[in-house]
Amino acid sequence: AEGEADCDVLVLGAGPGGYTAAFRAADLGLKTVLVERYANLGGVCLNVGCIPSKALLHAAKVIDEVDSFRDHGLKFGALELDLDQLRGWKEKVVKRLTGGLAGLAKQRKVDVVQGEGQFASAHELRVTTSDGERRIRFRHCIIAAGSRPIAPPGFDLDHPRIMDSTAALELEEVPKRLLVVGGGIIGLEMATVYQALGAKVTVAELGDRLMPGADPDMVRPLRKRIDKRYKSILLKTKASVVKTNKKSVKIRLEGPDGDSEETFDRVLVAVGRQPNSDRIGLETTGLGADERGIIAVDEFMRTRVEHIFAIGDIVGQPMLAHKASHEGKVAAEVIAGHKHAFDARTIPAVAYTDPEVAWAGVTEEQAKAEGIEYDKAVFPWAANGRSLSLERDEGITKLLFDKATGRIIGGAITGPNAGDLIAEVALAIEMGCEAEDIALTVHPHPTLSETVAMAAEAAAGTLTDLY
Numbered sequence: 001a002e003g004e005a006d007c008d009v010l011v012l013g014a015g016p017g018g019y020t021a022a023f024r025a026a027d028l029g030l031k032t033v034l035v036e037r038y039a040n041l042g043g044v045c046l047n048v049g050c051i052p053s054k055a056l057l058h059a060a061k062v063i064d065e066v067d068s069f070r071d072h073g074l075k076f077g078a079l080e081l082d083l084d085q086l087r088g089w090k091e092k093v094v095k096r097l098t099g100g101l102a103g104l105a106k107q108r109k110v111d112v113v114q115g116e117g118q119f120a121s122a123h124e125l126r127v128t129t130s131d132g133e134r135r136i137r138f139r140h141c142i143i144a145a146g147s148r149p150i151a152p153p154g155f156d157l158d159h160p161r162i163m164d165s166t167a168a169l170e171l172e173e174v175p176k177r178l179l180v181v182g183g184g185i186i187g188l189e190m191a192t193v194y195q196a197l198g199a200k201v202t203v204a205e206l207g208d209r210l211m212p213g214a215d216p217d218m219v220r221p222l223r224k225r226i227d228k229r230y231k232s233i234l235l236k237t238k239a240s241v242v243k244t245n246k247k248s249v250k251i252r253l254e255g256p257d258g259d260s261e262e263t264f265d266r267v268l269v270a271v272g273r274q275p276n277s278d279r280i281g282l283e284t285t286g287l288g289a290d291e292r293g294i295i296a297v298d299e300f301m302r303t304r305v306e307h308i309f310a311i312g313d314i315v316g317q318p319m320l321a322h323k324a325s326h327e328g329k330v331a332a333e334v335i336a337g338h339k340h341a342f343d344a345r346t347i348p349a350v351a352y353t354d355p356e357v358a359w360a361g362v363t364e365e366q367a368k369a370e371g372i373e374y375d376k377a378v379f380p381w382a383a384n385g386r387s388l389s390l391e392r393d394e395g396i397t398k399l400l401f402d403k404a405t406g407r408i409i410g411g412a413i414t415g416p417n418a419g420d421l422i423a424e425v426a427l428a429i430e431m432g433c434e435a436e437d438i439a440l441t442v443h444p445h446p447t448l449s450e451t452v453a454m455a456a457e458a459a460a461g462t463l464t465d466l467y
């Protein structure tokens with residue numbers, strides 16, 4: 001029984017999924033309550049994810065670019081690192097965004113309740129706030145409680161020398177010797193930051209490659225660059241904790257060349273994330289999650305319980321902010337009675353390493369595995385004028401086309417700003433473009449975006465001029 005509801009929509013969790021859903025619901029005239037345990041809105045992404053990591057990656061880039069001009073007529077003095085100031089700047093960036101969100105919530109009359117929410121039933125959330133417990137009854141609910149980092153057995157994230165991504169972003173110090181456990185996007189992004197700031201970085205990855213979602217040819221330029229910069233990159237290697245003390249962690253590394261033990265000043269664990277579905281009293285709603293903690297939803301973002309929706313990291317991979325926010329809009333619009341569903345052809349993925357690695361649609365590996373007949377066009381950035389003027393020539397732009405229809409089905413870009421450039425490929429996939437559509441689109445010169453046009457021209461057989 002619904003009883004008397006306090007709101008049309010209750011959104012649990014104020015990350016990019018939750019705040020987007022709440023704002024959209026309010027804009028559509030629904031009485032909306034947004035419950036968030038932290039004082040700041042924005043979730044993992046704004047507070048301890050996408051935004052602070054990109055701020056620090058920018059700092060890393062500044063250091064690297066200055067360094068790369070040493071032999072080209074621009075010599076600066078040695079780096080003077082003021083960690084407090086750098087941290088302060090990063091926090092300012094975050095505050096500006098989270099503060100902005102608070103303003104936007106207020107403008108829309110979204111009722112923000114700060115406290116830890118637990119379902120009491122399929123129609124009621126119990127919220128533990130600083131002034132006691134509140135019960136909120138809802139007509140509809142959108143679960144957007146996100147995910148948290150996991151650690152392999154033996155890695156105690158409460159130990160001061162063992163960090164998850166949140167602790168790494170706090171930038172307490174730059175360790176002399178840093179071990180990054182996990183060669184995925186988050187691990188490699190944080191490795192980029194700490195290496196630039198002066199740490200000797202070792203990466204240990206259990207699998208046989210870095211960044212397993214991307215095609216190996218697209219990861220190669222990154223590998224080549226970091227091979228020169230990191231102390232070592234160990235694949236097929238299992239790291240385990242031998243001993244910890246206040247100042248360091250002794251680690252056993254078991255890899256193809258045998259076992260060894262090494263001591264690190266800090267260890268960053270970045271081996272994956274787990275949905276928060278086990279911490280919200282989900283069972284009282286009649287819903288459950290699978291063995292990975294994922295809540296199942298349909299294309300309307302609806303769970304098995306008709307008036308309860310779920311979005312973002314808690315509904316599974318890819319765990320990305322732009323997926324969460326798009327799903328949030330769908331859930332809000334469906335609740336408001338609009339005909340809408342989540343039917344994106346592609347959710348682009350980006351590693352903001354240096355160089356960046358970005359991909360959208362099917363990868364070549366996926367196409368092969370699924371027996372898709374495809375044509376491929378690859379454009380090396382060494383033949384792009386803008387790329388050379390950035391003193392970078394290692395980039396690659398790759399496009400994949402369906403052999404039968406000629407339509408673009410996938411693309412990948414490696415190089416500086418690949419994350420920005422991949423948006424054009426995503427649009428092309430959504431719109432069902434053929435190579436010629438991109439080739440005939442006049443791209444500004446000289447830009448890195450021309451590499452997409454050039455790859456398309458190569459596919460269309462019209463490539464003439466370079467540079």
Ligand code: FAD
Pocket residue numbers: 012013014015016017018035036037038042043044045046048049050051053115116117118144145146147165166186276279280311312313314319320321322323324352
């Ligand atoms: P979250 O952002 O996890 O938000 C969930 C919110 O719910 C949190 O604020 C939490 O406090 C709240 N909550 C949970 N349980 C309760 C409860 N019981 N009561 C009250 N509140 C609760 N993605 C990208 O797309 N691009 C990137 O560059 C990128 N970089 C990243 C870097 C790092 C270091 C990390 C860790 C992640 C990164 N991500 C990135 C992933 C991105 O942060 C997530 O995909 C995104 O935040 C998921 O959004 P969400 O709304 O599902 O959940």
